[in-house]
Amino acid sequence: MSVLVITEQRDGAFRKVSYEALSEGKRVADALGVSLTAVVLGDGVEGIAAEAGKYGAEKILVADAPELREYTVDACTNVLAAIIEKEGPAAIIMGASVQGKELAARLAARLNAGLAMDCIDLRVDGGDLIATRPIYGGKVLAEVALSGAPQIAAIRPNAMTVTETAAAGVIETADVAVGETRIRFIEKTVDTGKADLTEADVIVSGGRGMGGEDFSALEEMAGLLDGAVGASRSAVDEGWRPHADQVGQTGKVVSPSLYIACGISGAIQHLAGMSSSRVIVAVNKDADAPIFAKADYGVVGDLFELVPAITEEVRKIKG
């Protein structure tokens, strides 16, 4: 028996959530008293495979094929279902990235496996996985018990700690059964210049209070903090920011260590996307804005004065 972690890489580099999944997989494997196996899928990924060992994988299965150069859900489901059948793991852990979510769902249906999506905590109880996952946009935390084998937990990016171990895994080549596929990848556009919101450790978001499309003050602060810039729906609806930057119920769900909301009132739909951030800072000129009730630190005042001043202070400590 083993715990199987499905890693996610893009263009030959592991995504951050893969380290989180491996570390969490190791904790679950230890709790179950079994070993940890990692699967690495892609084209020309042998080079990065060994890295999975640093996070506790004893065995690293490399599924390498030209058909896996670009992720498509049907090819990956076919390949993984065959590997899982062969390995017979007790539990499967993977990242609940955009792609991870659809892959987890499709795999659960194919394997008739219990699935807990977007988990923020996992524990083991008598051989079964118990997952904690936010529902109702984070207003409620549900403990979900999975039964049968395998059980699949997809973990929310940024929610679990990464732990390195000294071990090195044994790399094996997995059989690749791509089988019938109907989805054809044509092209993708990824802005590699900036961190994706769901992976960012710091997010500086702007709302209607920004008053226009000039977000340079937020970009500057985010840049100093190695963070990303997000937005409320109002800012997106105004056309100031792209849809991809929207945080909230109909935008991204994020869990950074630090979320700085500037000129955002704190509507429930916005909170739904960011309330699991570890530390929340609100900058708002309205002392009664609902965001202050959810913020760990509130600063009342004009963001156009406060944001540059905060950036200046950050510069002092970083410089």
Add this chain to the structure above:
Amino acid sequence: MDILVLLKQVPATESLITIADDGKRVNTDNAKWVINPYDEFAVEEALQIKKAHGGTVTVISVGNDKTVEALRTGLAMGADRAVLINDPATADCDGLGIARILAAAIRDMSCDVIIAGQRAVDDDNYLVGAAVAEFLNIPHISMVVKEEITDGTIRCHQSIDGGTSLLEAPLPVLFTTQRGLNEPRYASLPGIMKAKKKPIDTRTLADIGLDAGEIAPRARIIEMKLPPERTGGRIIEGDSAQAKAAALVRALREEAKVI
């Protein structure tokens, strides 16, 4: 073109959510019920596909007597017919069970395109669309922000982490919606009047050839709790923007240790 929309009725986001005494469900007695926001994008897109290619739009839901309201709203927006699987045995289903029911109901229906919300905003499962596609053995494309159908093929722009990708699949296909796809229309008054006359085809599990054993949950909620209250709520005081900024950054560094 026969277009199906998977539709769920959910409590509106503004609804106050409290946990029931058994700790396993939420009280929804005082909730205002709406169509899952992502499913509104799905209904709108279905209507636009129908406009461009002709055909019919069917909204389909697993629910109870109350769910009829949401289906009527879908009909009032312009859907042609509605199917409701209403059976008490579905009450404890997990996402996979719901997907099995929808797939069983759809199996005998003619369909070229199935559209679902990327997730329902109550259980936030992100599961049903992909699982229905799997059970029907058809391709699915999630988080679609733009689509185009030509000659039995769909091309979709899908939002992915940090960007978008362009994918193609043959029909029949299932895709899920993401914000940006369209702006859902409101049900017009004539639409609402017309919807009253449109049929709602109500079925039980037996009608679609399933028994309760086949939809036994593999993921069970054992406890619900409210997330820890945020206790902080400390307002940073100061005489000037500079003073406040300095106090904030000090707190973030020394207390919270996040920078």
